[in-house]
Amino acid sequence: MSDQFDAKRAWVERVLGIHSQQAAQASTAAPARGGLVAYRRLLLRWREAQGTFAANLTSLGTILLARPDIRADPRIDQIKQAVGELPKLVPQFGGALEDVLDAGLNATEPERVQRLAVQGIAAIDAYRTQLQSASPLLALEQFAAKELGARLPLHSALDQALVELRQQLAA
Numbered sequence: 547m548s549d550q551f552d553a554k555r556a557w558v559e560r561v562l563g564i565h566s567q568q569a570a571q572a573s574t575a576a577p578a579r580g581g582l583v584a585y586r587r588l589l590l591r592w593r594e595a596q597g598t599f600a601a602n603l604t605s606l607g608t609i610l611l612a613r614p615d616i617r618a619d620p621r622i623d624q625i626k627q628a629v630g631e632l633p634k635l636v637p638q639f640g641g642a643l644e645d646v647l648d649a650g651l652n653a654t655e656p657e658r659v660q661r662l663a664v665q666g667i668a669a670i671d672a673y674r675t676q677l678q679s680a681s682p683l684l685a686l687e688q689f690a691a692k693e694l695g696a697r698l699p700l701h702s703a704l705d706q707a708l709v710e711l712r713q714q715l716a717a
Contacts, residue, residue, distance in 0.1 A: 591711060592708075605698055609694050611629060635683055637677060637679070643670060646666040673708055684702075686700055686701075
């Protein structure tokens, strides 16, 4: 795991009070309180997906640069530069989803909780539209599996989390 992922996990444990084993359970658990959205769990799941994505993107670059054929390539400097540019392939989602989930942490009135769920679904739909247009991420994920023998969810790590969050918000 990368230092950045570890830092995010530590933040989640410190701020949200959910630890790794709890995080795995929370990411698949149904909403609490008779249908009210469990915003803490949703925020944790989204941050977990972002951490997985970041760690896998870093691993992809590391694995690629460790290959003997790549290290021997006379264009190694350009390849290193291209690996450094990989994070630029990630769509800039903005912070709409995080803002909704943060607001939901303190929402107590059912009407507000429901309004935030609708806003969250809209943000997720916009994120998924952006992610679908980020075909290089899917291509990189497929390249890693086929050419490097590494299962490194990139596109699917984010998309799967977004689908799960949407389902929870719609429940």
